[in-house]
Amino acid sequence: PKVGVGRRCGAILANLGGYRGLLSEEMYEELTALAKSVQGARICHVNSTAAGGGVAELLARYIPMLQALGVQADWRLIHGEPEFFAITKSFHNALQGGHYGLGKAEQDLYLTVNERSAKALGNDYDLYIVHDPQPAAIRHFAGPRGAKWIWRCHIDSSAPDKDVSHFLRPLLEEYEAVVFTMDQFVLPQLASKRIAFIAPAIDPLATKNMELSADLCRRVIVDSGVDPTRPLLLQVSRFDPWKDPLGVVRAYRLVKEELPGVQLVLIGAMAGDDPEGWEILDRVEEEAANDPDLFVFTNLSGVGSMEVNAFQRGSDVVIQKSLREGFGLVVSEALWKEKPVVAGNTGGIPMQFPEPFQKHLVDNVEGCAERALHLLQHPGERGDFGRAGREHVRQHFLMPRLVRDELRLIRQVLG
Numbered sequence: 001p002k003v004g005v006g007r008r009c010g011a012i013l014a015n016l017g018g019y020r021g022l023l024s025e026e027m028y029e030e031l032t033a034l035a036k037s038v039q040g041a042r043i044c045h046v047n048s049t050a051a052g053g054g055v056a057e058l059l060a061r062y063i064p065m066l067q068a069l070g071v072q073a074d075w076r077l078i079h080g081e082p083e084f085f086a087i088t089k090s091f092h093n094a095l096q097g098g099h100y101g102l103g104k105a106e107q108d109l110y111l112t113v114n115e116r117s118a119k120a121l122g123n124d125y126d127l128y129i130v131h132d133p134q135p136a137a138i139r140h141f142a143g144p145r146g147a148k149w150i151w152r153c154h155i156d157s158s159a160p161d162k163d164v165s166h167f168l169r170p171l172l173e174e175y176e177a178v179v180f181t182m183d184q185f186v187l188p189q190l191a192s193k194r195i196a197f198i199a200p201a202i203d204p205l206a207t208k209n210m211e212l213s214a215d216l217c218r219r220v221i222v223d224s225g226v227d228p229t230r231p232l233l234l235q236v237s238r239f240d241p242w243k244d245p246l247g248v249v250r251a252y253r254l255v256k257e258e259l260p261g262v263q264l265v266l267i268g269a270m271a272g273d274d275p276e277g278w279e280i281l282d283r284v285e286e287e288a289a290n291d292p293d294l295f296v297f298t299n300l301s302g303v304g305s306m307e308v309n310a311f312q313r314g315s316d317v318v319i320q321k322s323l324r325e326g327f328g329l330v331v332s333e334a335l336w337k338e339k340p341v342v343a344g345n346t347g348g349i350p351m352q353f354p355e356p357f358q359k360h361l362v363d364n365v366e367g368c369a370e371r372a373l374h375l376l377q378h379p380g381e382r383g384d385f386g387r388a389g390r391e392h393v394r395q396h397f398l399m400p401r402l403v404r405d406e407l408r409l410i411r412q413v414l415g
């Protein structure tokens with residue numbers, strides 16, 4: 001199916017001027033010139049979910065921005081049965097370093113769904129940009145159609161499980177280019193024709209990141225049953241082992257020994273292609289059952305982008321205790337809102353931290369608790385960190401920079 005994002009295009013077009021205050025004139029001009037240079041090319045992004053998780057978050061803003069710049073871009077999804085998504089989630093975990101005993105039956109189902117998806121995709125585009133492992137074999141089944149293909153990896157695949165890596169590598173080598181967030185993430189022994197490094201970005205004009213008044217944020221927080229007058233820690237993440245939500249709960253409990261009034265909110269949207277989330281949600285909810293200061297919200301309980309925005313703005317310290325992380329859009333989202341962040345010292349997270357504040361990157365539960373408590377007790381430092389964070393994000397991690405980098409690559413690949 002095609003994901004319709006066309007109507008947003010008008011709004012973004014109207015707002016392109018709004019980005020100009022955030023960008024250098026040079027960047028703005030390069031962006032519009034690049035867009036012009038690929039005009040006429042039909043581009044199709046392919047992934048496996050339209051909602052929940054960072055890739056859907058990115059594409060929902062990135063594609064309308066391309067369209068607003070006059071680039072012809074569509075977004076299409078692959079369909080699969082739950083067994084397929086169980087396998088691809090295991091691929092995801094295995095690429096991030098988990099172990100997976102990949103059998104013949106799993107390979108067959110993965111390839112069958114990809115073959116079916118390749119047929120359904122048709123032949124209408126000049127360039128396909130395929131995201132993450134779920135649809136990665138589509139290119140293999142698409143045959144020699146004359147189109148160009150880019151594979152975009154959103155996760156940390158620097159130390160993958162050997163069997164999964166061995167299985168995926170030849171499929172990825174068929175692409176004209178592959179994109180990783182950082183050079184450390186390149187799959188070992190990957191012999192691709194072209195490898196590019198592009199960091200993701202957030203959209204400052206999206207509902208998730210737009211300015212909200214302090215009063216509105218307070219009302220959203222009160223409406224959820226959280227006390228806005230007491231200290232508030234927040235983690236916004238899919239319920240995924242790599243995001244370590246149970247580690248966040250343990251860190252919060254350590255903070256609470258010193259600061260009894262502290263509260264923790266965990267917000268976790270359930271993504272359509274992430275079957276593992278339900279089990280972890282159950283375990284987190286068990287933890288919350290007897291703790292009136294521990295709140296668990298999901299998109300199923302009506303917590304969407306606006307609420308996430310309000311909670312990010314209304315919390316005192318944002319946590320992102322990832323054990324592995326391709327990038328972690330939530331880190332930039334929080335810093336953009338001038339919030340201090342305590343986060344896992346892993347993958348794409350450190351590059352989002354302004355250098356003087358990298359001491360708030362942590363390696364374990366105790367470190368996370370210690371840094372969070374320190375920041376809760378030092379409001380001046382929270383303010384300094386937040387302001388430096390916003391400026392760092394403005395310079396490096398806003399959507400127009402991502403669009404520019406991807407357009408540069410698209411132009412090279414189209415030749």
Ligand code: UPG
Nearest residue numbers: 053054055057154200237267268269325326327328329330
């Ligand atoms: N989000 C919600 N509601 C929730 C939970 C998450 O809106 O309840 C949003 C969150 O605000 C963010 C996105 O979902 O915008 C999550 O993105 P991210 O923090 O980047 O995590 P992943 O879903 O794991 O995204 C994958 C990679 C990640 C990378 C991203 C884009 O794991 O490291 O930043 O893809 O490349």
